[in-house]
Amino acid sequence: SYIGYENFEEIVTDNSDLNLTIKLIPQVYLSDEVIVSAIRAGGSSPTTYGAMDERQIEEKNTGKDLPYILQSLPSTVVTSDAGAGIGYTGIRIRGTNLTGINVTLNGVPVNDPESQAVYFVDLPDLASSLDDIQVQRGVGTSTNGAASFGASINMKTGDMRSKAYAEINSAAGSYNTFKNTVKFGSGLLKEKWTVDGRLSWINSDGYIDRAFANLFSGQLTLGYYGKKDILKFFYIDGIEKTYQAWEGNPKDSLETNRTYNPAGKIEDADGNIIGYYSDQTDNYRQTYYQLHYAHEFNQNLNLTAALFYTKGEGYYQSYKNNKPFYEYGWSDTIIGNDTISTTSLIEQNWLDNDFYGVNVSLNYNPGRALINIGTGVNQYSGDHFGKVIWAQIARLGEYDQDYYFNNGLKTEFNIFAKINYALTEKLNLYADLQYRFINYEISGTDEALIDISQLHRYNFFNPKAGLFYQIDSQNGLYLSVAVANREPNRSVFVDSDSSQTVLPEQLIDYELGYQLETNSFLVKANLFYMDYKNQLVMTGKINNVGTPILSNVPKSYRTGLELQAGIRFLKIFNFSANATFSSNKIENFVSYTDDWTNWPEQVADTIGTTDISFSPSFTAAGTLTAEPFKNFKIALNSNYVGKQYIDNTSNENRSLSAYFVSNLNFYYSVKTKLVSEIGFILSLNNIFNAKYESNAWVYPYYYEN
Helix, strand or coil: CCCCECCCCCCCCCCCCCCCCCCCCECCCCCHHHHCHHHCCCCCCCCCEEEEEHHHHHHHCCCCCHHHHCCCCCCEEEEECCCCCCCCEEEEECCECCCCEEEEECCEECCCCCCCCCCHHHCCCHHHHEEEEEEEEECCCCCCCCCCCEEEEEEEECCCCCCCEEEEEEEEECCCEEEEEEEEECCCECCCEEEEEEEEEEEECCCCCCCCEEEEEEEEEEEEECCCEEEEEEEEEEEEEEECCCCCCCHHHCCCCCCCCCCCEEECCCCCEEEECCCCEEEEEEEEEEEEEEEEEECCEEEEEEEEEEEEEEEEEEEEEEEEHHHHCCCCEEECCEEECEEEEEEEEEEEEEEEEEEEEEEECCCCEEEEEEEEEEEEEEEEEEEEEEECCCCCCCCCCCCEEEEEEEEEEEEEEEEEEECCCCEEEEEEEEEEEEEEEEEEECCCCCECCEEEEEEEEEEEEEEEEECCCCEEEEEEEEEEEECCCHHHHHHCCCCCCCCCEEEEEEEEEEEEECCCEEEEEEEEEEEEEEEEEEEEEECCCCCEEEEEEEEEEEEEEEEEEEEEECCCEEEEEEEEEEEEEEEEEEEEEEECCCCCCEEEEEEEEEECCCCCCEEEEEEEEEEEECCEEEEEEEEEECCEECCCCCCHHHEECCEEEEEEEEEEEECCCCCCCEEEEEEECCCCCCCCCCCCCCCCEECCC
16 A cells, blocks of 8 residues: 555465566545644654554454553553543553643644643544554654644544445453444445444443443544545544542552442431432433535645534532532521521532634645644633532521532644755755644633632744754664743643743753664654643642642753564564653752641751653563464553652652563454455453553641641
8 A cells, every 4th residue: 555546455375486466556545644744743754653453453452441451662651540441541652741741633732722731531442443543752843733842742643444334343342342333435425425333332331439430422524535635524523421439549448449439429417428429420422523624726835714613511520518508609608596507418510611713734745845834723712610410508698509600711822844855875964843733811800719810821932953864774863952942721820829930841852763673673763852841740849728739940851762663483483562761850949838837837858850750660561362274363462560659759659560460362354255254352440450550649747746
């Protein structure tokens, strides 16, 4: 296969010498690849990246959220609130979580502009819609949406299929987990039109108590393909209802009950737990509308444009025990001779948002150069408000209205220009310049009934440059330096102390890489140094109402070596592995700890150089596959994650132990005259029964010294 040509397939029996001539037929349609070409790294780009194609995604897609499909990539750690990979999940790449990872779908921003986070639970079974994923580590190339402050994940949905198809995919497993997916496509209609769709249902009880997930997703794509034009309408809808499991299991419960979930507890007047609320849930619906257009002026010049609208609406519902009336702006209630000032209640915290914008790029390839010029403008409006839907005791006219309301309005504009120029046959020069403008306004009151109105504006310039040297047909070397600037997210502004000055963060990323690739052997090595200025981290400081806040630290860094290797041997075996050795430090760190004896005083401890939280110094992953006979494959996938500190103090008592997890998968497929392919997957997860923790939070305090 090759971009711009139709795929070629022929069954070859290699029991004798033969000469095979393959001639690819030029494809008369503009390739879908052009839609994301402006923000992708290419083979001669001095960028550290990895990719997964449709087949690799399909083999790992048993219903778990997308982070679990990516967990075998270098420097990657995944987490699951429910413990089984379905529901709320997270991913960290080089220690950076999803608030610092730029995520795009067909070049359209996915990160929530306010929190800068991505919740893949809102897009159940997204993997079944994807054709490929490219993950760039470090700053990477310029893209649309949130700042790439540690990595970027670029996803593209399926290419046009010229023939009609239908697929049914069903799975069942532990913890009453069920996944059902139906996919269909019309193929080319009248040589120009296509219709593709998908429906998915996923249900799981979760490993953690009551941590169920009920998920639904639907997708529809309408496409027009001409010789010079592509017009695609893409729609995807995700609906999720999950029981809250993000509070965590107390450390002293791990030895006796690893599945304990404190969320939703109902207490009597003395604080004794008498039950659990059955609807302590997160409920959210996210809908994406995308309209893509691509036009080829000639073989060297094309234009792509995307118009998008993302609608999000939902709430999390919680049972609250003995809450003071004043926290909701209510008055005390007098019943007889008693003045009542607290009540148990059920509240909903709502988010209703609209995100819309347009991206345009011009791509020019005059021969020795590849030039991309792109721009994008988008706006986000998010309403945050709270409702009390039931209260044990409440005054009419007070509880049946929103007890807080605020709006976040964020406008962003970016423009970038990239060039990858062949100075010689072996040496490529890369340059990338990006400008981002952000205007962010918050108005209204928060959950603590405090006015949080504020306005922030940022102008960021993000230059990048590098060299790629093709030593010979098998060996390549690259060097790059890239700058990224990142605005603080909503919670930083909302929680910040009135006397605090919150500064934007800056990252300068240095990358040096080498790669060797032959028909049966692959080696990649990459040195990185990520130099942070004013990184926002938890220091233990609190604001004037006692809420923890993020603070800028002047100097911090991540540096390390990433290694990858792959080999094919004895005709039936393939082995691939990667490992990352890193040092992740904050210099001159000062920790602040609450002093309960002298509240609200805090104790300041000057610690010096410490480890950045959730940044293991060693991670590794490996896959060994064997294909003993045609259409049958066995794969052993293993992941190792080294010790992680929960906070930034490098305190051994506040750390997660290293863990090693292995999964064993069996694949078998058959072709029939009636059905083109029937495939079977058997997944045995955590085959060595490792008991481990991948995520945590901690609250230290002093009491009587």
